[in-house]
Amino acid sequence: MNPDRTVGRRPLAAITAVVVVAVALVAATVWWSAPNRLFPWDSASFPDVDTSALSPTQVQIVELLEDQHDAQRPGTFYSEGVREPWCADFVSWIMREAGVPLANPHSGHWRIPGVYTLGEYYEQTGRFEPSGSGYRPAVGDVVLYHSSLGFGQREHTNIVIAVEGSTATTVGGNEFGKIRVHTLDWEGDGAVVGFGRLPA
Numbered sequence: 001m002n003p004d005r006t007v008g009r010r011p012l013a014a015i016t017a018v019v020v021v022a023v024a025l026v027a028a029t030v031w032w033s034a035p036n037r038l039f040p041w042d043s044a045s046f047p048d049v050d051t052s053a054l055s056p057t058q059v060q061i062v063e064l065l066e067d068q069h070d071a072q073r074p075g076t077f078y079s080e081g082v083r084e085p086w087c088a089d090f091v092s093w094i095m096r097e098a099g100v101p102l103a104n105p106h107s108g109h110w111r112i113p114g115v116y117t118l119g120e121y122y123e124q125t126g127r128f129e130p131s132g133s134g135y136r137p138a139v140g141d142v143v144l145y146h147s148s149l150g151f152g153q154r155e156h157t158n159i160v161i162a163v164e165g166s167t168a169t170t171v172g173g174n175e176f177g178k179i180r181v182h183t184l185d186w187e188g189d190g191a192v193v194g195f196g197r198l199p200a
Contacts (some may be wrong), residue, residue: 003041005056007135020021020058021067027188031127033150034113044181045181046065046066046069046070046171046180047161047162047169047183049062049066049161049162049169050141051136053198054139056096057099057100057140057198058138058139058140058198059106059149060098060099061094061098061139061140061159061161061198062099062116062139062161064094064097064098065159065161065179065193066092066174068094068179069167069171069179069180069181072179074179075090075110075173075174077093078090078092078093078097078173079111079113080108080111082113083128084113084172085156085174086113086173087156087158087172087173087174087175088112088113088114088115088117088157089112089113089116089171089173089174090110091142091157091158091173091176092110092111092112092114092118093111093114093119096110096111096119098140098186100189100198100199102118102121103112103121104117104121105117105120105121105124105141111137114155115144115146115155115156115157116155116196118142118144118157118196119144119193119194119196120164121196122142122144122194122196122197127196127197127199128194128195128196128197129194129195129196129197131186131192131193131194131195133194135195136164136192137163137168137186137195138160138163138197138198139160139161139198140159140160140163140198141160141195141196141197141198142157142158142160142195142196143157143158143159143160143170143186143192143195144157144191144192144193144194144195145157145191145193146191146193147191156175157170157171158170158172158182159171159196163186165187166185166187166188167183167184167185167186168183168184168186169182169183170182170183170184171185
């Protein structure tokens with residue numbers, strides 16, 4: 001084989017690989033951002049929730065989540081104007097508006113901007129239920145996630161609005177810039193660290 005031809009093919013192969021990766025990333029971004037993804041774990045519409053057996057606080061949380069899901073405000077609305085990952089800010093804002101504010105364990109402020117600190121808060125208040133403990137989540141509980149991805153660690157949080165069997169319906173902020181509805185296998189999803197219980 002002519003060594004000059006082999007050297008000439010390397011830049012072409014590298015350019016082709018870069019183009020393929022760029023197209024895949026654009027396609028993935030469009031897919032994740034699509035408003036009507038037809039998958040059970042990510043619904044474009046807010047589900048009907050039976051609130052007849054819920055406490056007034058739980059009803060308030062569900063109503064707030066529905067309002068915010070419909071409004072689709074930017075993350076800075078929930079983070080007091082700070083540009084940062086806002087899933088924990090969203091949880092903090094909902095809980096404050098529902099009359100059960102959180103308290104940042106480092107500052108005492110209502111807003112807890114990080115999932116790790118959110119976990120600290122629930123542990124310090126005795127309201128953290130670890131995954132695998134047999135605890136069954138309830139409406140208004142906060143789900144805490146931690147997963148290892150190929151490019152690092154990811155933490156996330158959202159709020160339970162319904163539970164049926166081992167499936168929970170949740171709502172979370174900062175999910176590709178939006179507030180989204182999901183279904184969760186709360187017993188089998190290895191990314192679930194645990195739950196922050198709503199106060200009794």
